[in-house]
Amino acid sequence: xxxANLRVLMYHAxxxxxxxLAEIDKPDQPYAVTEADFIAHMTSLREAGYAFVxxxxxxDEQLHAQPLVLLTFDDxxxxxAIFATNWLRAQNLSGLFFIxxxxxxxRSHYCTADDLRSMHAAGMGIGSHGCSHRFIQDMDAVSAxxxxxxxxxxxxxxxxxxxxxISFPGGRCGPRDIEIALELGYEAVHGSQxxxxxxxxxxxxxxxxxxxxxxxxxxxxLCNPSSALHRKVAIxxxxxxxxxxxxxxxxxxxxxxxxxx
Numbered sequence: 535x536x537x538a539n540l541r542v543l544m545y546h547a548x549x550x551x552x553x554x555l556a557e558i559d560k561p562d563q564p565y566a567v568t569e570a571d572f573i574a575h576m577t578s579l580r581e582a583g584y585a586f587v588x589x590x591x592x593x594d595e596q597l598h599a600q601p602l603v604l605l606t607f608d609d610x611x612x613x614x615a616i617f618a619t620n621w622l623r624a625q626n627l628s629g630l631f632f633i634x635x636x637x638x639x640x641r642s643h644y645c646t647a648d649d650l651r652s653m654h655a656a657g658m659g660i661g662s663h664g665c666s667h668r669f670i671q672d673m674d675a676v677s678a679x680x681x682x683x684x685x686x687x688x689x690x691x692x693x694x695x696x697x698x699x700i701s702f703p704g705g706r707c708g709p710r711d712i713e714i715a716l717e718l719g720y721e722a723v724h725g726s727q728x729x730x731x732x733x734x735x736x737x738x739x740x741x742x743x744x745x746x747x748x749x750x751x752x753x754x755x756l757c758n759p760s761s762a763l764h765r766k767v768a769i770x771x772x773x774x775x776x777x778x779x780x781x782x783x784x785x786x787x788x789x790x791x792x793x794x795x
Contacts, residue, residue: 538730540592541584541757542604544741545629547611548572548618557643558611564746569617571748576625578750579603584757587733589630589659589699592722594733602733603757605629606724606741608663608701610637615649623656632663632701632724635685638692647692654693661699662686662720669706679714686718698722712738728771730759 546565549555558566567575579586584603592604605622607614610633622629631653637644645653654660662685664670670678682700689697698721702711705726715723722739729740742756755763 538732538759539600540587540602540604540731540733542592542606542724542731542739542741543575543753543757544726544743545572545605545607545618546609548613550617554613562609562611565743566611566746567744567748569621571750572618573621574750575744575748575753576627578754579757582754586627588628588657589661589722591733592699592731592739593736601757606701607631609667610634610645610663612643612645612649615645615653619653619656619658622658628657628659630659630661630699632661632699633685633689634663634665634667634703635688636665636667638688650689650692654695659699660689660693660697661701661722661724662689662697663701664703667703669704670702670711671706671708675710675714678711679718682711682715682720683718686720699724701725707738728768 545567546562547558548569549558549566550569555563555566584601587602587604589604591602605627607618607629610631614629614631618629633645633650638650639646650660662682665681665685665688668681670681673681686697686700696719698719700715700720700722701724707723707725712723721736724739724741726743727738727740728742731740744753744756748756752763755761756767758764
Protein backbone atom coordinates (compact mmCIF):
# COMPACT_ATOMS: atom_id res chain seq x y z
CA UNK A 535 0.00 0.00 0.00
CA UNK A 536 1.40 3.40 -1.02
CA UNK A 537 2.06 5.72 1.89
CA ALA A 538 0.20 9.05 1.91
CA ASN A 539 3.20 11.35 2.04
CA LEU A 540 2.08 14.44 0.12
CA ARG A 541 0.64 17.46 1.89
CA VAL A 542 -1.16 19.59 -0.68
CA LEU A 543 -1.75 22.94 0.99
CA MET A 544 -4.70 24.96 -0.32
CA TYR A 545 -4.17 28.71 -0.17
CA HIS A 546 -6.20 31.44 -1.82
CA ALA A 547 -5.24 35.11 -1.58
CA UNK A 548 -2.62 36.85 0.55
CA UNK A 549 -2.75 40.40 1.85
CA UNK A 550 -0.37 42.92 3.38
CA UNK A 551 -2.73 45.16 5.36
CA UNK A 552 -6.37 45.97 6.06
CA UNK A 553 -6.68 47.90 2.81
CA UNK A 554 -5.60 44.95 0.68
CA LEU A 555 -7.79 42.63 2.78
CA ALA A 556 -10.78 44.81 1.89
CA GLU A 557 -10.08 44.13 -1.80
CA ILE A 558 -10.84 40.44 -1.24
CA ASP A 559 -14.48 39.33 -1.44
CA LYS A 560 -16.03 38.98 2.02
CA PRO A 561 -16.85 35.24 1.67
CA ASP A 562 -13.24 34.58 0.60
CA GLN A 563 -11.56 36.50 3.42
CA PRO A 564 -11.56 33.54 5.88
CA TYR A 565 -9.16 31.79 3.47
CA ALA A 566 -6.89 34.80 2.91
CA VAL A 567 -3.65 34.92 4.93
CA THR A 568 -1.27 37.75 5.66
CA GLU A 569 1.99 37.86 3.77
CA ALA A 570 3.84 37.59 7.09
CA ASP A 571 1.91 34.46 8.07
CA PHE A 572 2.56 32.89 4.66
CA ILE A 573 6.31 33.45 5.04
CA ALA A 574 6.18 32.03 8.58
CA HIS A 575 4.35 28.94 7.28
CA MET A 576 6.99 28.32 4.62
CA THR A 577 9.87 28.88 7.05
CA SER A 578 8.44 26.45 9.60
CA LEU A 579 7.76 23.77 7.00
CA ARG A 580 11.33 24.00 5.76
CA GLU A 581 12.73 23.84 9.27
CA ALA A 582 10.55 20.80 10.00
CA GLY A 583 12.19 18.95 7.10
CA TYR A 584 9.44 19.05 4.50
CA ALA A 585 10.54 18.91 0.87
CA PHE A 586 8.69 21.29 -1.45
CA VAL A 587 7.67 19.79 -4.78
CA UNK A 588 6.24 21.19 -8.00
CA UNK A 589 3.12 20.40 -10.02
CA UNK A 590 4.86 17.68 -12.01
CA UNK A 591 5.80 15.75 -8.88
CA UNK A 592 2.20 14.97 -7.90
CA UNK A 593 2.05 11.96 -10.22
CA ASP A 594 5.63 10.82 -9.56
CA GLU A 595 5.24 7.55 -7.67
CA GLN A 596 8.99 7.50 -6.92
CA LEU A 597 8.51 10.30 -4.37
CA HIS A 598 7.77 8.22 -1.34
CA ALA A 599 10.75 8.40 0.99
CA GLN A 600 10.11 11.73 2.72
CA PRO A 601 7.30 14.09 3.73
CA LEU A 602 6.41 16.34 0.81
CA VAL A 603 4.55 19.65 0.40
CA LEU A 604 2.86 21.03 -2.71
CA LEU A 605 1.60 24.62 -2.54
CA THR A 606 -1.66 25.32 -4.37
CA PHE A 607 -3.66 28.54 -4.70
CA ASP A 608 -7.30 28.70 -5.82
CA ASP A 609 -9.25 31.36 -7.76
CA UNK A 610 -6.45 33.49 -9.27
CA UNK A 611 -6.40 36.52 -6.98
CA UNK A 612 -3.83 39.06 -8.16
CA UNK A 613 -1.85 38.68 -4.93
CA UNK A 614 -0.82 35.31 -6.39
CA ALA A 615 1.16 37.20 -9.04
CA ILE A 616 2.24 40.25 -7.05
CA PHE A 617 3.35 38.58 -3.83
CA ALA A 618 3.29 34.77 -3.82
CA THR A 619 5.03 34.20 -7.15
CA ASN A 620 7.76 36.74 -6.45
CA TRP A 621 8.43 35.40 -2.96
CA LEU A 622 8.46 31.76 -4.09
CA ARG A 623 10.76 32.50 -7.02
CA ALA A 624 13.21 34.27 -4.68
CA GLN A 625 13.26 31.13 -2.52
CA ASN A 626 13.68 28.77 -5.51
CA LEU A 627 10.23 27.33 -4.80
CA SER A 628 7.16 26.96 -6.96
CA GLY A 629 3.42 26.88 -6.53
CA LEU A 630 0.45 25.63 -8.53
CA PHE A 631 -2.11 28.36 -9.23
CA PHE A 632 -5.66 27.44 -10.25
CA ILE A 633 -7.26 30.19 -12.33
CA UNK A 634 -10.94 31.03 -12.86
CA UNK A 635 -10.68 31.93 -16.51
CA UNK A 636 -13.78 34.15 -16.91
CA UNK A 637 -12.15 36.55 -14.46
CA UNK A 638 -8.91 37.00 -16.43
CA UNK A 639 -8.57 40.65 -17.58
CA UNK A 640 -12.18 41.26 -16.53
CA ARG A 641 -12.38 41.34 -12.75
CA SER A 642 -10.58 43.76 -10.46
CA HIS A 643 -7.93 42.29 -8.18
CA TYR A 644 -7.63 39.08 -10.20
CA CYS A 645 -4.83 37.95 -12.49
CA THR A 646 -4.49 39.29 -16.00
CA ALA A 647 -3.24 37.28 -18.96
CA ASP A 648 0.10 39.10 -18.66
CA ASP A 649 0.26 38.11 -14.98
CA LEU A 650 -0.22 34.46 -15.91
CA ARG A 651 2.48 34.57 -18.56
CA SER A 652 4.88 36.13 -16.04
CA MET A 653 3.99 33.55 -13.39
CA HIS A 654 4.58 30.71 -15.85
CA ALA A 655 7.92 32.24 -16.90
CA ALA A 656 8.88 32.39 -13.21
CA GLY A 657 8.44 28.61 -12.93
CA MET A 658 4.95 28.52 -11.44
CA GLY A 659 2.40 25.90 -12.45
CA ILE A 660 -0.89 27.19 -13.87
CA GLY A 661 -4.02 25.06 -13.69
CA SER A 662 -7.74 25.43 -14.32
CA HIS A 663 -10.38 26.41 -11.77
CA GLY A 664 -13.17 26.31 -14.32
CA CYS A 665 -14.51 29.27 -16.28
CA SER A 666 -17.18 30.74 -14.03
CA HIS A 667 -16.46 29.29 -10.57
CA ARG A 668 -19.83 27.55 -10.69
CA PHE A 669 -19.95 24.11 -9.11
CA ILE A 670 -19.19 21.56 -11.84
CA GLN A 671 -21.08 18.86 -9.94
CA ASP A 672 -24.33 20.83 -10.26
CA MET A 673 -24.08 21.14 -14.05
CA ASP A 674 -25.45 18.71 -16.60
CA ALA A 675 -22.84 16.63 -18.40
CA VAL A 676 -22.75 18.83 -21.52
CA SER A 677 -22.27 22.03 -19.52
CA ALA A 678 -19.65 20.42 -17.29
CA UNK A 679 -17.62 19.26 -20.27
CA UNK A 680 -17.87 22.67 -21.91
CA UNK A 681 -16.79 24.48 -18.73
CA UNK A 682 -13.76 22.23 -18.21
CA UNK A 683 -12.75 22.25 -21.87
CA UNK A 684 -13.09 26.01 -22.36
CA UNK A 685 -11.09 26.94 -19.27
CA UNK A 686 -8.30 24.56 -20.30
CA UNK A 687 -8.25 25.90 -23.84
CA UNK A 688 -8.15 29.54 -22.74
CA UNK A 689 -5.22 28.98 -20.41
CA UNK A 690 -3.35 27.02 -23.07
CA UNK A 691 -3.90 29.85 -25.56
CA UNK A 692 -2.48 32.35 -23.06
CA UNK A 693 0.49 30.25 -21.96
CA UNK A 694 1.32 28.25 -25.06
CA UNK A 695 1.70 25.04 -23.04
CA UNK A 696 -0.55 22.15 -22.04
CA UNK A 697 -2.58 22.63 -18.85
CA UNK A 698 -2.36 19.44 -16.82
CA UNK A 699 -4.09 20.21 -13.52
CA ILE A 700 -7.51 21.29 -12.35
CA SER A 701 -9.03 22.24 -9.02
CA PHE A 702 -12.81 21.90 -8.96
CA PRO A 703 -14.48 25.10 -7.69
CA GLY A 704 -15.60 24.61 -4.12
CA GLY A 705 -14.19 21.10 -4.34
CA ARG A 706 -17.62 20.04 -5.63
CA CYS A 707 -17.17 17.13 -8.00
CA GLY A 708 -18.28 13.57 -8.49
CA PRO A 709 -17.01 10.55 -10.43
CA ARG A 710 -18.61 11.88 -13.64
CA ASP A 711 -16.73 15.17 -13.36
CA ILE A 712 -13.39 13.49 -12.69
CA GLU A 713 -13.94 11.19 -15.67
CA ILE A 714 -14.69 14.16 -17.94
CA ALA A 715 -11.60 16.02 -16.73
CA LEU A 716 -9.36 13.04 -17.44
CA GLU A 717 -10.93 12.55 -20.88
CA LEU A 718 -10.13 16.20 -21.68
CA GLY A 719 -6.47 15.71 -20.89
CA TYR A 720 -6.19 16.86 -17.31
CA GLU A 721 -3.74 14.60 -15.51
CA ALA A 722 -4.10 15.77 -11.89
CA VAL A 723 -7.52 16.56 -10.40
CA HIS A 724 -7.73 18.40 -7.08
CA GLY A 725 -10.74 18.62 -4.81
CA SER A 726 -11.20 19.92 -1.30
CA GLN A 727 -11.46 16.58 0.49
CA UNK A 728 -9.34 16.81 3.59
CA UNK A 729 -6.29 14.64 4.05
CA UNK A 730 -2.88 13.62 2.78
CA UNK A 731 -2.30 12.24 -0.69
CA UNK A 732 0.04 9.57 -2.01
CA UNK A 733 2.45 10.87 -4.65
CA UNK A 734 1.84 8.94 -7.85
CA UNK A 735 -1.85 8.31 -7.14
CA UNK A 736 -3.97 9.77 -9.96
CA UNK A 737 -7.25 9.69 -8.05
CA UNK A 738 -8.85 12.87 -6.67
CA UNK A 739 -6.12 14.74 -4.80
CA UNK A 740 -6.90 15.60 -1.18
CA UNK A 741 -5.80 18.95 0.22
CA UNK A 742 -5.28 20.77 3.51
CA UNK A 743 -7.12 24.13 3.67
CA UNK A 744 -5.17 27.07 5.09
CA UNK A 745 -7.32 29.69 6.77
CA UNK A 746 -6.84 33.24 7.94
CA UNK A 747 -5.02 33.56 11.25
CA UNK A 748 -3.40 30.12 11.19
CA UNK A 749 -0.02 30.21 12.91
CA UNK A 750 3.02 28.34 11.67
CA UNK A 751 2.59 25.76 14.42
CA UNK A 752 -1.05 25.25 13.45
CA UNK A 753 -0.06 24.56 9.85
CA UNK A 754 2.51 22.03 11.04
CA UNK A 755 -0.18 20.31 13.12
CA LEU A 756 -2.53 20.29 10.14
CA CYS A 757 0.17 18.51 8.14
CA ASN A 758 0.65 15.89 10.85
CA PRO A 759 -1.99 13.12 10.61
CA SER A 760 -1.22 12.08 14.19
CA SER A 761 -2.05 15.49 15.66
CA ALA A 762 -5.29 16.24 17.48
CA LEU A 763 -5.96 19.16 15.11
CA HIS A 764 -5.64 17.01 11.99
CA ARG A 765 -8.05 14.43 13.41
CA LYS A 766 -10.49 17.17 14.50
CA VAL A 767 -10.54 18.85 11.08
CA ALA A 768 -10.97 15.46 9.38
CA ILE A 769 -14.10 14.82 11.48
CA UNK A 770 -15.48 18.32 10.87
CA UNK A 771 -14.92 17.92 7.14
CA UNK A 772 -16.84 14.66 7.07
CA UNK A 773 -19.74 16.35 8.86
CA UNK A 774 -19.73 19.26 6.38
CA UNK A 775 -19.65 16.81 3.46
CA UNK A 776 -22.71 15.04 4.85
CA UNK A 777 -24.56 18.35 5.25
CA UNK A 778 -23.72 19.36 1.67
CA UNK A 779 -25.02 16.02 0.44
CA UNK A 780 -28.29 16.45 2.36
CA UNK A 781 -29.09 20.11 1.62
CA UNK A 782 -27.34 20.44 -1.75
CA UNK A 783 -24.40 22.54 -2.85
CA UNK A 784 -26.46 25.65 -3.60
CA UNK A 785 -28.21 25.80 -0.24
CA UNK A 786 -25.00 25.07 1.66
CA UNK A 787 -23.12 27.79 -0.23
CA UNK A 788 -25.91 30.31 0.33
CA UNK A 789 -25.83 29.64 4.08
CA UNK A 790 -22.03 30.01 4.12
CA UNK A 791 -22.17 33.34 2.28
CA UNK A 792 -24.91 34.66 4.54
CA UNK A 793 -22.88 33.81 7.62
CA UNK A 794 -19.79 35.43 6.05
CA UNK A 795 -21.56 38.71 5.29
